[in-house]
Amino acid sequence: MSPPPLRADAARNRERVLAVAQEAIDAGDASLALNEIARRAGVGVGTVYRHFPTRQALLEAVADEPLDRLLEQARLAEAQDDPLTGLARLVRAAVVVETGNAGVAEVLAAPYVADAATEAKKTELFAAAGRVLERARAGGAVRPDLDVGDIQRLVCGIGYAARLGDGDRDERADRYTEMLIAGMRP
Amino acid sequence: MSPPPLRADAARNRERVLAVAQEAIDAGDASLALNEIARRAGVGVGTVYRHFPTRQALLEAVADEPLDRLLEQARLAEAQDDPLTGLARLVRAAVVVETGNAGVAEVLAAPYVADAATEAKKTELFAAAGRVLERARAGGAVRPDLDVGDIQRLVCGIGYAARLGDGDRDERADRYTEMLIAGMRP
Amino acid sequence: MSPPPLRADAARNRERVLAVAQEAIDAGDASLALNEIARRAGVGVGTVYRHFPTRQALLEAVADEPLDRLLEQARLAEAQDDPLTGLARLVRAAVVVETGNAGVAEVLAAPYVADAATEAKKTELFAAAGRVLERARAGGAVRPDLDVGDIQRLVCGIGYAARLGDGDRDERADRYTEMLIAGMRP
Amino acid sequence: MSPPPLRADAARNRERVLAVAQEAIDAGDASLALNEIARRAGVGVGTVYRHFPTRQALLEAVADEPLDRLLEQARLAEAQDDPLTGLARLVRAAVVVETGNAGVAEVLAAPYVADAATEAKKTELFAAAGRVLERARAGGAVRPDLDVGDIQRLVCGIGYAARLGDGDRDERADRYTEMLIAGMRP
DNA sequence: CATGAATGAGTGTTCATTCAT
DNA sequence: CATGAATGAACACTCATTCAT
Numbered sequence: 016m017s018p019p020p021l022r023a024d025a026a027r028n029r030e031r032v033l034a035v036a037q038e039a040i041d042a043g044d045a046s047l048a049l050n051e052i053a054r055r056a057g058v059g060v061g062t063v064y065r066h067f068p069t070r071q072a073l074l075e076a077v078a079d080e081p082l083d084r085l086l087e088q089a090r091l092a093e094a095q096d097d098p099l100t101g102l103a104r105l106v107r108a109a110v111v112v113e114t115g116n117a118g119v120a121e122v123l124a125a126p127y128v129a130d131a132a133t134e135a136k137k138t139e140l141f142a143a144a145g146r147v148l149e150r151a152r153a154g155g156a157v158r159p160d161l162d163v164g165d166i167q168r169l170v171c172g173i174g175y176a177a178r179l180g181d182g183d184r185d186e187r188a189d190r191y192t193e194m195l196i197a198g199m200r201p
Numbered sequence: 202m203s204p205p206p207l208r209a210d211a212a213r214n215r216e217r218v219l220a221v222a223q224e225a226i227d228a229g230d231a232s233l234a235l236n237e238i239a240r241r242a243g244v245g246v247g248t249v250y251r252h253f254p255t256r257q258a259l260l261e262a263v264a265d266e267p268l269d270r271l272l273e274q275a276r277l278a279e280a281q282d283d284p285l286t287g288l289a290r291l292v293r294a295a296v297v298v299e300t301g302n303a304g305v306a307e308v309l310a311a312p313y314v315a316d317a318a319t320e321a322k323k324t325e326l327f328a329a330a331g332r333v334l335e336r337a338r339a340g341g342a343v344r345p346d347l348d349v350g351d352i353q354r355l356v357c358g359i360g361y362a363a364r365l366g367d368g369d370r371d372e373r374a375d376r377y378t379e380m381l382i383a384g385m386r387p
Numbered sequence: 388m389s390p391p392p393l394r395a396d397a398a399r400n401r402e403r404v405l406a407v408a409q410e411a412i413d414a415g416d417a418s419l420a421l422n423e424i425a426r427r428a429g430v431g432v433g434t435v436y437r438h439f440p441t442r443q444a445l446l447e448a449v450a451d452e453p454l455d456r457l458l459e460q461a462r463l464a465e466a467q468d469d470p471l472t473g474l475a476r477l478v479r480a481a482v483v484v485e486t487g488n489a490g491v492a493e494v495l496a497a498p499y500v501a502d503a504a505t506e507a508k509k510t511e512l513f514a515a516a517g518r519v520l521e522r523a524r525a526g527g528a529v530r531p532d533l534d535v536g537d538i539q540r541l542v543c544g545i546g547y548a549a550r551l552g553d554g555d556r557d558e559r560a561d562r563y564t565e566m567l568i569a570g571m572r573p
Numbered sequence: 574m575s576p577p578p579l580r581a582d583a584a585r586n587r588e589r590v591l592a593v594a595q596e597a598i599d600a601g602d603a604s605l606a607l608n609e610i611a612r613r614a615g616v617g618v619g620t621v622y623r624h625f626p627t628r629q630a631l632l633e634a635v636a637d638e639p640l641d642r643l644l645e646q647a648r649l650a651e652a653q654d655d656p657l658t659g660l661a662r663l664v665r666a667a668v669v670v671e672t673g674n675a676g677v678a679e680v681l682a683a684p685y686v687a688d689a690a691t692e693a694k695k696t697e698l699f700a701a702a703g704r705v706l707e708r709a710r711a712g713g714a715v716r717p718d719l720d721v722g723d724i725q726r727l728v729c730g731i732g733y734a735a736r737l738g739d740g741d742r743d744e745r746a747d748r749y750t751e752m753l754i755a756g757m758r759p
Numbered sequence: 760c761a762t763g764a765a766t767g768a769g770t771g772t773t774c775a776t777t778c779a780t
Numbered sequence: 781c782a783t784g785a786a787t788g789a790a791c792a793c794t795c796a797t798t799c800a801t
Contacts, residue, residue: 022801025764048791059766064793124365160376164366169377172362176354179310190346191355198384211781236774245783250776394780397785420770431787436772496737532748536738541749544734548726551682562718563727570756583760608795617762622797 029066031056036077040118047073075133078122081112082136085119089143098150099157103196105147106170107189113174114188120178124171141167157199169195215252217242222263226304233259261319264308267298268322271305275329284336285343289382291333292356293375299360300374306364310357327353343385355381401438403428408449412490419445447505450494453484454508457491461515470522471529475568477519478542479561485546486560492550496543513539529571541567587624589614594635598676605631633691636680639670640694643677647701656708657715661754663705664728665747671732672746678736682729699725715757727753 035056036047047070053063067073088108095101113120128134145163152159173195177188221242225233233256239246253259274294281287299306314320331349338345359381363374407428408419419442425432439445460480467473485492500506517535524531545567549560593614597605605628611618625631646666653659671678686692703721710717731753735746 022764024800028765046791049793050791053767060793061767061795062765065764070792126366158380164368165373165376168362168365168373169359169380171365172358172360172377173355174358175361176358179354179357180312180350182350187351187354190351191358194344194355194384195380196384197386198380198382200383214782234774235776239784246776247778247784248782251781256775394785396779400786418770421772422770425788432772433774433788434786437785442771498738530752537745537748540734540737540745541752543737544730544732544749545727546730547733548730551726551729552684552722554722559723559726562723563730566716566727566753566756568756569758570752570754572755586761606795607797611763618797619763619799620761623760628796 025066028056028058028062032058032063032066032073033076036073037116037118040074040077040116043117045117045121049073069129071129074118075122075128075130078116078119079133079136081116081119082122082133082140085109085112086136086140086143089140089147092147093143098147098154099196101147102151102157102199103192105144106166106196107192109170110174110177110188110192110195111185113171114177114184117178120171120174123167155201158201161199211252214242214244214248218244218249218252218259219262222259223304226260226263226302229303231303231307235259255315257315260304261308261314261316264302264305265319265322267302267305268308268319268326271295271298272322272326272329275326275333278333279329281333284333284340285382287333288337288343288385289378291330292352292382293378295356296360296363296374296378296381297371299357300363300370303364306357306360309353341387344387347385397438400428400430400434404430404435404438404445405448408445409488409490412446412449412488415489417489417493421445441501443501446490447494447500447502449490450488451505451508453488453491454494454505454512457481457484458508458512458515461512461519464519465515467519470519470526471568473519474523474529474571475564477516478538478568479564481542482546482549482560482564482567483557485543486549486556489550492543492546495539527573530573533571583624586614586616586620590616590621590624590631591634594631595676598632598635598674601675603675603679607631627687629687632676633680633686633688636674636677637691637694639674639677640680640691640698643667643670644694644698644701647698647705650705651701656705656712657754659705660709660715660757661750663702664724664754665750667728668732668735668746668750668753669743671729672735672742675736678729678732681725713759716759719757 032052035052039047039052039055049063049067049070050060052073053060056063063073067076085108089105092101092105092108095104109123113123122128122133123137128137141163144166148157148161148163148166151157152161173191174188177184177191218238221238222233225238225241235249235256236246238259239249242249249259253262271294275291278287278291278294281290295309299309308314308319309323314323327349330352334343334347334349334352337343338347359377360374363370363377404424407424411419411424411427421435421439421442422432424445425435428435435445439448457480461477464473464477464480467476481495485495494500494505495509500509513535516538520529520533520535520538523529524533545563546560549556549563590610593610594605597610597613607621607625607628608618610631611621614621621631625634643666647663650659650663650666653662667681671681680686680691681695686695699721702724706715706719706721706724709715710719731749732746735742735749
């Protein structure tokens, strides 16, 4: 089910490339030119292509670990007694992740994604979010016209908003999330 | 103060290019390849460059008329008796404009723009928004920690959210705006 | 019907590129790497692409003028009283052209060709060859099992044979053609 | 004088690679991308390189067995009473082999080959062909201006002709060979 | 010996921008 | 002013070959 473990040197190269890609994304360069990534990582282009055949694959690999963290939060959100608290927790976690990582933001905003494992994670995340939302809606804690697609879009939108401009993005992420949650009330 | 009026044929070319660029933006192609714009407009590339020296200039020219409409709305918002109603009106107008036009969205989200006239309009718009916001804040109608930069970012974020995915964007723009206004309450 | 005449400089560039391509082909390098052609011709890559979007287009352009000469020979062959003499004339002309120009050889050997004008010339050439062959066959001057496809293949094969190795290719082309014509007798 | 026998697994790998290469050549893919060959043969690229250091070496190895068959035919041709019949037999055998195997065709058309054993076989083949040709020429059965290089070139040319296009290549090989033999008469 | 990851030169192709006509 | 040919940097992608494991 899982791929064979990488050779030590291959794993090291893979990590280097991922790190450089993460840096590039953090620096706001979403173009991810594979030549440039290779140069900065100190590996040949071919090596980048071997590990990540497309820009999309690289992007999704960068998003993989944050997605896992987000899934963990989704599980905690589901375990929460109060549905609105759970929803708030999930939304906050998603916005925080997106604010700190434009790569995840792109993956979460995309309608579909190339890598099957990533797609599965997205599906699972949305499913969990759907369940949390449904509980909140059933208890009358949020507007009845909200669906899970709205949550996805609003989270992406708030993350986008928090990333705009200089200043303290995390502080903004918190405030905007608070406002979003408040705005969801019926 | 204003540039000399264009020759008739020059003006016609300018309009053609603008129309084609607007179409391209509406179609979601924000790349604005100037060669392609020129081809579709039936003019030479050089002509496009003469009128719009940079991609930014073209983008801002396309945003010019929607910006004017938005400024008009800002004036109406200022004239409103109830400050929160005024703010809501302005936010709604901005989100609607952005939702229908990714070009304006980019111009509004940018920290600064190339064209002086466009910059002036943005400044005026933000000033008006600032006044409306200040009135609302003074009356305790909105959270005291909101500043005009937050409004700018949130409007852009909500517009971004409404544009994500298929379906009825305008309907989403309305609902999301409603939620945003509600979330602004203290 | 004909394309607009090229600007003087454009025509000069086109000719340079063609000349360099012809040289490369003559030197036995059929790869026609467009970057390399551009470098040798002293023009930008983009210029080569503008004139010849594909390697195939360049190849066919190089073959254009020899094809015209061949068509002229085909007309003379048709005008010949004796059908076998006509056929011999045509075959000889084709082999000579192919021997001196591997580009034409490739175009003539290909099942179909990208450029419509080139395709038309090939079609016309084969039609003329077909008529000459038919007359010869009807007169019992050649084997009845020969069709125009055989002529095409054999001419290409003999051209290929004459180009193999060093030495006097034209001398070989003549002798081999003579043998081919002799071998066609019933 | 001969290399040490291969280990059983090495021999098996060698055969697999050869088989795959033969398939690729038969399928008309003369590019012989060694990575691809390795993948199809289920071995690592390194293994292919160990056995066949260059593309040429692989090609010649593939040609080895057909060359042996051809040599056998050359011996039979020399044993033939009638020199022209012998020559015809040899030519026919060579064309048949070439028509069915573009790899041998390339080896036979090349001015020299990398592997010493292959070179020796080619030399022996040409020597035998030379003796057969000489007898025929001495008897006045063929044109006096034919030398063994011509035979090599013409055989390759006829093989090339027979391979051009779809249809029954073997049938064409027969007819073209017949014509070639006829054309060789003084 | 076998493996396959790594390399990087080479090639194809696009496109923003300039400038001769 | 308008045109569009020319430019060349930038990027995508491939593949023959080497070498650490």
